[in-house]
Amino acid sequence: MPSISFEKVNKKFGDVSVVEDFSLHVEDGELLVLVGGSGSGKSTILRMVAGLESVTSGTIRIDDRDITHLAPRDRDVAMVFQDYALYPHLTVRDNLSLGLRLRRMPTAEINRRVAWAADMLRIESLLERKPKQLSGGQRQRVAMGRAMVREPLVFLFDEPLSNLDASLRARMRIEIGGLQRRLNTTTVYVTHDQVEAMTLGDRIVVLANGRIQQIGHPIELYRNPINRFVAGFIGTPPMNFVEGNLHRENDRVFFVSEGLRVQLPAERLPGSVPSKAMTLGIRPEDVTLADGKPTSGGAGAARLSGRVLLVERLGGTSHIHFDVGPHRLMAAVSGEDPPAVGDTVGIEVPSERVHLFAADGNALARAE
Amino acid sequence: MMQRPRPERSSMRAEQRSAWSLTAPYAAFLLAFAAYPVFFALALVFMHWDLVTPPSFAGGDNVRLLVTDARFGRAVLNTFVFLAIHLPLQIVTALGLALALNRRLAFRAFWRATFFLPVVISGAVVAILWNALYATDVGLINNLLAKLGGSPIPWLTDPSIAMPAIAVMVTWKNVGFYVIIYLAGLQYIPQSCREAIELDGATAWQRFRHLTLPMLLPQTILVVTLSTINGFQLFIEPYVMTGGGPLRRTYSVVLYMYTNAFSYQKMGYAATIGVALALIIGAVVAAQRRVIGTAEAA
Numbered sequence: 001m002p003s004i005s006f007e008k009v010n011k012k013f014g015d016v017s018v019v020e021d022f023s024l025h026v027e028d029g030e031l032l033v034l035v036g037g038s039g040s041g042k043s044t045i046l047r048m049v050a051g052l053e054s055v056t057s058g059t060i061r062i063d064d065r066d067i068t069h070l071a072p073r074d075r076d077v078a079m080v081f082q083d084y085a086l087y088p089h090l091t092v093r094d095n096l097s098l099g100l101r102l103r104r105m106p107t108a109e110i111n112r113r114v115a116w117a118a119d120m121l122r123i124e125s126l127l128e129r130k131p132k133q134l135s136g137g138q139r140q141r142v143a144m145g146r147a148m149v150r151e152p153l154v155f156l157f158d159e160p161l162s163n164l165d166a167s168l169r170a171r172m173r174i175e176i177g178g179l180q181r182r183l184n185t186t187t188v189y190v191t192h193d194q195v196e197a198m199t200l201g202d203r204i205v206v207l208a209n210g211r212i213q214q215i216g217h218p219i220e221l222y223r224n225p226i227n228r229f230v231a232g233f234i235g236t237p238p239m240n241f242v243e244g245n246l247h248r249e250n251d252r253v254f255f256v257s258e259g260l261r262v263q264l265p266a267e268r269l270p271g272s273v274p275s276k277a278m279t280l281g282i283r284p285e286d287v288t289l290a291d292g293k294p295t296s297g298g299a300g301a302a303r304l305s306g307r308v309l310l311v312e313r314l315g316g317t318s319h320i321h322f323d324v325g326p327h328r329l330m331a332a333v334s335g336e337d338p339p340a341v342g343d344t345v346g347i348e349v350p351s352e353r354v355h356l357f358a359a360d361g362n363a364l365a366r367a368e
Numbered sequence: 369m370m371q372r373p374r375p376e377r378s379s380m381r382a383e384q385r386s387a388w389s390l391t392a393p394y395a396a397f398l399l400a401f402a403a404y405p406v407f408f409a410l411a412l413v414f415m416h417w418d419l420v421t422p423p424s425f426a427g428g429d430n431v432r433l434l435v436t437d438a439r440f441g442r443a444v445l446n447t448f449v450f451l452a453i454h455l456p457l458q459i460v461t462a463l464g465l466a467l468a469l470n471r472r473l474a475f476r477a478f479w480r481a482t483f484f485l486p487v488v489i490s491g492a493v494v495a496i497l498w499n500a501l502y503a504t505d506v507g508l509i510n511n512l513l514a515k516l517g518g519s520p521i522p523w524l525t526d527p528s529i530a531m532p533a534i535a536v537m538v539t540w541k542n543v544g545f546y547v548i549i550y551l552a553g554l555q556y557i558p559q560s561c562r563e564a565i566e567l568d569g570a571t572a573w574q575r576f577r578h579l580t581l582p583m584l585l586p587q588t589i590l591v592v593t594l595s596t597i598n599g600f601q602l603f604i605e606p607y608v609m610t611g612g613g614p615l616r617r618t619y620s621v622v623l624y625m626y627t628n629a630f631s632y633q634k635m636g637y638a639a640t641i642g643v644a645l646a647l648i649i650g651a652v653v654a655a656q657r658r659v660i661g662t663a664e665a666a
Contacts, residue, residue, distance in 0.1 A: 051566075071566075073571075075567075077567065079563075083558065086561075087565070087579060099568030099569055102570050102578070
């Protein structure tokens with residue numbers, strides 16, 4: 001199985017730089033997810049691997065072969081498009097086999113591969129249909145089949161699930177993950193959906209404005225986001241942020257903001273803090289509702305008081321939105337009996353779970 | 369208790385009234401200038417009429433004359449010769465130009481407008497212009513040939529060349545219209561499909577053969593149908609440029625119909641030719657659709 005390496009890849013459209021200094025090594029058989037908002041450059045990177053977009057500078061290799069300037073047909077990569085890009089005038093069978101026929105593969109081998117992919121994707125009964133006679137999920141399978149029969153060095157997925165409804169998306173996500181593990185083909189997968197990224201990726205690359213923000217295993221990004229962007233992007237519901245200042249009292253350090261005071265474990269802070277102005281981050285699932293009267297400070301957890309503004313009941317869990325002073329925070333709590341709107345509740349923020357970001361957005365202290 | 373909604377008869381009647389009044393002007397126009405002439409022409413098939421004296425019943429005279437008339441047969445053959453050259457030429461040039469104009473091209477709007485220009489110029493003007501181009505002694509084309517070392521070609525006076533020459537000219541005149549149709553079809557091919565076939569390993573020719581051409585089939589059917597119907601009505605070009613000669617080789621069916629009607633005042637026979645032409649066009653277009661339809665299903 002091949003690996004892909006990017007060496008200082010840049011892409012400009014006119015004067016606009018969309019990918020900057022992108023260097024990365026995708027391991028053999030790895031499923032790497034590129035995730036980011038629109039305009040982050042994730043699709044452009046994928047299209048540069050496919051050869052559908054030229055590279056302004058830098059090198060892309062598959063194994064040791066420099067593919068930077070090869071034509072798409074000479075790269076031996078297969079891509080699954082967001083709109084599936086099935087050939088509307090061809091049957092499913094012909095959609096699957098066209099790429100092989102164009103490469104003048106023997107008919108027996110073409111038939112074997114089509115049968116293999118159709119069996120694997122459970123689309124045997126659809127082979128004589130045209131794409132317009134298929135549902136969204138079926139088209140998605142055919143698009144994957146077309147990539148599979150080629151037995152390419154690399155799979156590229158460009159937001160393949162974004163045209164499907166939520167339940168089908170969840171199902172196809174599982175199927176793609178399972179399929180990739182069985183085929184063990186090196187895969188680059190682009191999505192804007194962080195849930196897709198978290199569930200599918202062996203590793204995730206978070207992108208913003210054409211630059212890599214952080215690379216890591218899903219849980220690593222979740223636990224130790226390197227900056228505020230990654231912290232806000234990874235994890236649902238998104239992390240709570242509160243602007244404030246660090247305040248030292250003797251050997252104790254507090255994060256202080258209006259209506260909120262959280263003691264921080266001093267040993268996790270560097271000796272000199274770049275600035276006093278800080279942003280505190282806490283994931284909604286780390287915030288707990290406490291019984292009894294709130295107190296401020298304390299060693300293990302800060303206890304605050306908040307007024308409930310909105311309750312989103314999701315069944316087993318609920319999202320509680322509440323005000324703490326001028327700050328609006330959210331807690332994700334389990335149980336089927338959440339507080340009511342207007343209630344005043346005690347809130348616990350465990351100090352070892354908070355994240356701190358300096359004024360430039362970079363993480364200062366990481367929760368372990 | 370809930371009230372059942374009453375059918376509002378008066379408002380329905382008002383709606384019908386306004387529908388009729390809105391369609392009436394066009395319906396009147398259609399009856400006067402389309403339906404009436406059609407029925408009149410059908411009636412004329414069984415009449416003798418010289419435009420001066422009142423029509424008289426002719427029975428099957430006109431039809432009998434038609435099936436034995438060698439000149440009519442010649443005109444039909446000429447028109448088929450014209451179509452045999454014009455149709456493929458029209459499809460290839462229109463498709464080729466559309467493909468070229470669909471690319472990123474400097475002054476693309478200018479080129480598109482330029483190729484469309486002949487479509488809006490009067491057929492008679494174009495014919496006169498091409499008469500000058502085709503002139504054997506002083507024509508621009510032969511002049512150019514002479515400069516390249518060739519001998520002059522009698523474009524419009526050689527019986528075997530005149531009809532192909534007219535076919536080329538008609539193709540030139542109409543190409544812009546069909547380019548527009550093909551351009552619209554090309555815009556409809558999704559960019560992702562073009563990219564997918566490129567990744568599937570297709571060469572430029574294979575991309576054209578396996579994606580562009582089949583996806584332009586609806587447009588091709590339209591181009592074939594429209595240029596067949598137009599081609600069968602070939603008239604102004606031979607009328608202005610050759611008068612049907614040399615040796616009647618450019619005598620089209622419509623030109624023959626016109627001559628019978630307005631030179632010989634044989635309106636009944638002209639109407640018979642017209643009806644026969646309509647039947648021929650219907651049969652040919654139906655046959656074409658059948659052939660192309662089979663190709664599509666394959």
